[in-house]
Amino acid sequence: MAQILFVPYIFILLRKGSDKMKYDKKLVYLDYGASTPMNKEVFKEIEPYFYTFYGNPSSVSSFSERSKMAIFNARERIAKAINCQRNEIYFTSGGTESDNWAIKGIALKNRDKGNHIITTSIEHPAVLNTCKYLEELGFKITYVPVDKYGIVNLEYIKNAITESTILVSIMFANNEVGSIQPIKEIGEVCRQKNIIFHTDAVQAAGHIPIDVEKMNIDMLSMSAHKFYGPKGIGILYIKRGIKIDNFVHGGHQERGRRAGTENTPGIVGLGKALELCNSNIIEESNRTKYLRDKLAKEILEIPGTEINGPDYERRLPGNLNICFNGIDAEILLMSLDLKGICASAGSACSAGSIRPSHVLSAMGISPEKCKSSLRFSLGEGISEEDIDYTISTLKEIIGSIRTT
Structure with a gap:
């Protein structure tokens, strides 16, 4: 039982009954690495x-x-x-x-x-x-x-x-x-x-x-x-x-x-x-890279942020893994979710585990930084407007967390 993370499940229970309200709001899906919508x-x-x-x-x-x-x-x-x-x-x-x-x-x-x-x-x-x-x-x-x-x-x-x-x-x-x-x-x-x-x-x-x-x-x-x-x-x-x-x-x-x-x-x-x-694999790859790079550039302007992983040319076009130093990734995920933005704290197959990511750990990243890291994965349905909304929302949430 020690390995179960209860916070997200409590969050879901508190949110029960508000699904219609939540999805009436803008939805920005940045979790294409977990699953994609069917074409x-x-x-x-x-x-x-x-x-x-x-x-x-x-x-x-x-x-x-x-x-x-x-x-x-x-x-x-x-x-x-x-x-x-x-x-x-x-x-x-x-x-x-x-x-x-x-x-x-x-x-x-x-x-x-x-x-x-x-x-x-x-x-x-x-x-x-x-x-x-x-x-x-x-x-x-x-x-x-x-x-x-x-x-x-x-x-x-x-x-x-x-x-x-x-x-x-x-x-x-x-x-x-x-x-x-x-x-x-x-x-x-x-x-x-x-x-x-x-x-x-x-x-x-x-x-x-x-x-x-x-x-x-x-x-x-x-x-x-x-x-x-x-x-x-x-x-x-x-x-x-x-x-x-x-x-x-x-x-x-x-x-x-x-x-x-x-x-x-x-x-x-x-x-x-x-x-x-x-x-259209090359065209879509270039489009996704452009949006990914824009998201990365804006996020890195937030103090205390850094990229986990390789340079842009050696990584998947839609992948961005960011460490928000000093901020709990689960809390950040919940806050983004309330604003209609979907991201993840690692592999979808490891959701619910309180252990630091085995991938980030293998790269020499500390447990503290692992628990402050989010993955944003982009795909065909993401627009520049979605990226702008995500950036402004992130800055608002992080500013709020760091001033409390």
């Missing part, structure tokens, strides 16, 4: 598969053929977006399942070749907790450190490799500070050593270009709700020829590798969402 074009495309073309794609009827073809087309879209073959795409329930499958599947299938896995200290809990589970089974895990910017040193990875290393799993971009790792170079090292390389690209997919061939990626995880698709659907890219244990057992769906009736609406939505994002 209207995506929703329009998937809607028929809920009530018109609802046939099971594994059935042999002509009616079910429509669902089967929709899945086929979604694979084509995804394969084109990341430059792979369609039969290298496997659908899952989301990023967490994809990460679990990649790591456990490779570990269990290749235990006769070795029992050593390399990852980093700033991975998502879906990777870190999977690795901890494997440690209990006798696998050896090396958690490579990162620098003060949240970026791994390639030499550390090279030095960590042993004769028993069977997998390197390193996230493409961090969910809290947005640091983009040297993925192509890491993949190159793994190829030279004949080691499988997996990357958790949940935060990167749909926001920065990904080419699995050019970047030497063997396996890749993504989740649709991070790029304007539906929740509950993701993929694991598995390069042809890689041997991996099944994670979900049952029927023969997904060419015998992942059992369970296919989530046709979700699959259609993922394919459409990724296609839409990739169609």
Whole structure:
């Protein structure tokens, strides 16, 4: 019970019954790193598969053929977006399942070749907790450190490799500070050593270009709700020829590798969402960077503020992690929320924990500064007017807190 944070829940209870009033006010959603709204074009495309073309794609009827073809087309879209073959795409329930499958599947299938896995200290809990589970089974895990910017040193990875290393799993971009790792170079090292390389690209997919061939990626995880698709659907890219244990057992769906009736609406939505994002990925990235940089510039004019993480060119275009020294992040979050501004104090998967962020801690940031840090993550729905409103509101709230 000591690990539960009660303040936010008390706040929610006090606010109960005022939801209509709250959302009648201006809403500025700066938590795109946690989840994104579904694109209207995506929703329009998937809607028929809920009530018109609802046939099971594994059935042999002509009616079910429509669902089967929709899945086929979604694979084509995804394969084109990341430059792979369609039969290298496997659908899952989301990023967490994809990460679990990649790591456990490779570990269990290749235990006769070795029992050593390399990852980093700033991975998502879906990777870190999977690795901890494997440690209990006798696998050896090396958690490579990162620098003060949240970026791994390639030499550390090279030095960590042993004769028993069977997998390197390193996230493409961090969910809290947005640091983009040297993925192509890491993949190159793994190829030279004949080691499988997996990357958790949940935060990167749909926001920065990904080419699995050019970047030497063997396996890749993504989740649709991070790029304007539906929740509950993701993929694991598995390069042809890689041997991996099944994670979900049952029927023969997904060419015998992942059992369970296919989530046709979700699959259609993922394919459409990724296609839409990739169609204007550079333009949207530049627009988001401009707004992110403006937000950062104005916030840094507030005394006692500093940026956590790398410079702007080495981080996700919509990510900004700021330390408001001396101010409790939870109180600041609540105050912003009352003004209709949504942000976060770290990973959405760690909400409710009073422990300092493991990402910020791994970067050498003190517990006090960790508890004073907020993540703002921008996306398609954010305008310059929203940024102006956020800046003026932040200055008002911080001024009020520091004068009381």
